[in-house]
Amino acid sequence: MKKIAVFLVSSLLAASAFAGELEDSVKADYDEHLGALWDHFHRNPELSTVEVETAKRMATELRTAGFDVTEGVGGTGVVAMMENGNGPLVMMRADMDGLPVEEASGLPNASTATQMSPLSGKVEHVMHACGHDVHITSLVGTARQMAARKDEWSGTLMLIAQPAEEAIGGAAMMREDGIWERFGQPDYALALHVSSENVAGQVNVIEGSPYAGVDTVDIIIHGVGAHGASPHRGKDPIVLGSQIVLALQTLVSRELAPRSAGVVTVGAFHSGTKHNIISDRAHLQLTVRNTSLETRDLLLNGIKRIAENMGRAAGLPEDKLPEVIVSENPSPPMINTASLARRLKIAWSEDMGESRVVSIPTKTMVAEDFPSFVMDPDIPTVYWAVGGTPQKDFDREMAGGEQVPSHHSPLFKISPEPSVRTGVESTVVALLELMGD
Ligand SMILES: [Zn+2]
Numbered sequence: 001m002k003k004i005a006v007f008l009v010s011s012l013l014a015a016s017a018f019a020g021e022l023e024d025s026v027k028a029d030y031d032e033h034l035g036a037l038w039d040h041f042h043r044n045p046e047l048s049t050v051e052v053e054t055a056k057r058m059a060t061e062l063r064t065a066g067f068d069v070t071e072g073v074g075g076t077g078v079v080a081m082m083e084n085g086n087g088p089l090v091m092m093r094a095d096m097d098g099l100p101v102e103e104a105s106g107l108p109n110a111s112t113a114t115q116m117s118p119l120s121g122k123v124e125h126v127m128h129a130c131g132h133d134v135h136i137t138s139l140v141g142t143a144r145q146m147a148a149r150k151d152e153w154s155g156t157l158m159l160i161a162q163p164a165e166e167a168i169g170g171a172a173m174m175r176e177d178g179i180w181e182r183f184g185q186p187d188y189a190l191a192l193h194v195s196s197e198n199v200a201g202q203v204n205v206i207e208g209s210p211y212a213g214v215d216t217v218d219i220i221i222h223g224v225g226a227h228g229a230s231p232h233r234g235k236d237p238i239v240l241g242s243q244i245v246l247a248l249q250t251l252v253s254r255e256l257a258p259r260s261a262g263v264v265t266v267g268a269f270h271s272g273t274k275h276n277i278i279s280d281r282a283h284l285q286l287t288v289r290n291t292s293l294e295t296r297d298l299l300l301n302g303i304k305r306i307a308e309n310m311g312r313a314a315g316l317p318e319d320k321l322p323e324v325i326v327s328e329n330p331s332p333p334m335i336n337t338a339s340l341a342r343r344l345k346i347a348w349s350e351d352m353g354e355s356r357v358v359s360i361p362t363k364t365m366v367a368e369d370f371p372s373f374v375m376d377p378d379i380p381t382v383y384w385a386v387g388g389t390p391q392k393d394f395d396r397e398m399a400g401g402e403q404v405p406s407h408h409s410p411l412f413k414i415s416p417e418p419s420v421r422t423g424v425e426s427t428v429v430a431l432l433e434l435m436g437d
């Protein structure tokens with residue numbers, strides 16, 4: 001008994017000594033380098049697939065930290081490797097892209113940047129409105145910590161700066177460019193997102209699905225055009241489309257098990273040209289979201305069944321039934337490896353303090369393209385959140401004051417220092433847990 005107690009006390013002391021030392025070291029690096037680096041990235045955001053200057057700066061930073069860096073992987077992607085003896089290959093990813101949003105955060109370093117968007121073909125305002133500037137700054141902090149701690153771990157560390165996450169495709173682009181074949185397939189894959197919904201300084205990790213899977217679906221409704229005064233001569237695609245929109249609402253409310261998560265949103269409904277013309281076509285555009293492949297099948301099959309059979313009910317012939325087109329590039333749900341999530345949660349609780357580690361389930365069905373890295377083949381993975389909003393801002397909102405701005409809003413504003421520091425601390429603790437001696 002005595003021996004165990006002594007061991008426990010000494011290991012706790014060691015853990016807290018490590019925790020304090022890591023916290024101080026990351027704080028010192030924030031003051032000396034990372035704070036200014038975040039400021040630079042925040043002032044200079046770039047749009048998806050054209051993160052050219054951001055990628056260059058990331059390559060320079062990671063090379064300076066002592067990593068072997070390759071640029072231009074899957075477009076503007078950067079891969080930084082550090083080999084340090086025998087052990088697992090562990091990958092940590094940070095996404096680099098900003099959004100076409102005009103910043104109105106009121107921050108002193110608010111972005112005034114504009115850039116030609118390859119997606120819209122127009123010059124757009126650009127803002128780091130999702131906090132990816134925190135991710136890349138944290139990745140540099142992690143690189144500097146891990147390089148300074150080479151005697152505390154062994155294995156191979158792969159740090160990735162990924163393009164075009166917001167466009168859902170950058171991860172797949174890096175896979176298509178042979179990232180695993182060229183640099184090795186990781187034994188573990190890690191990623192984090194700063195979250196305005198979590199308290200600054202906290203780590204939020206769950207065992208289930210932190211991000212939803214998404215499919216983009218188009219429904220083309222073929223009608224028969226007619227004069228608006230002669231509805232009996234046509235087949236009105238607006239009426240049929242409206243019936244389909246309402247019938248789709250029953251998929252989540254009546255067919256999906258109530259404890260499973262799913263979303264069917266009809267985001268666009270286009271039809272018609274004029275008051276008195278019955279159109280011959282309607283086009284519905286949907287986003288369909290899931291947290292499991294079973295739900296995905298249920299929703300996609302249900303949409304097809306409802307659209308076609310509503311067409312039959314409207315009296316359309318078999319060759320004129322509504323067409324349901326599912327986009328070829330679905331994003332699967334992000335599902336954490338439960339045992340690994342538990343293991344890292346324990347490590348974070350021990351090394352960062354239990355009060356800083358929470359498991360708050362995700363409320364929204366926002367998607368991520370990280371699953372492209374970790375599915376097919378399956379790689380054990382954990383994706384966690386780092387809080388970015390000071391408690392006082394939540395208190396203000398609770399008291400009926402100004403709301404905490406959400407991601408992608410022009411008002412988006414997280415606290416950089418606790419976000420970046422917690423990003424670095426949590427990543428270093430996770431890497432040392434997986435690669436530590
Ligand atoms: Zn985003």
Ligand SMILES: [Zn+2]
Binds near residue numbers: 130165193
């Ligand atoms: Zn994001």
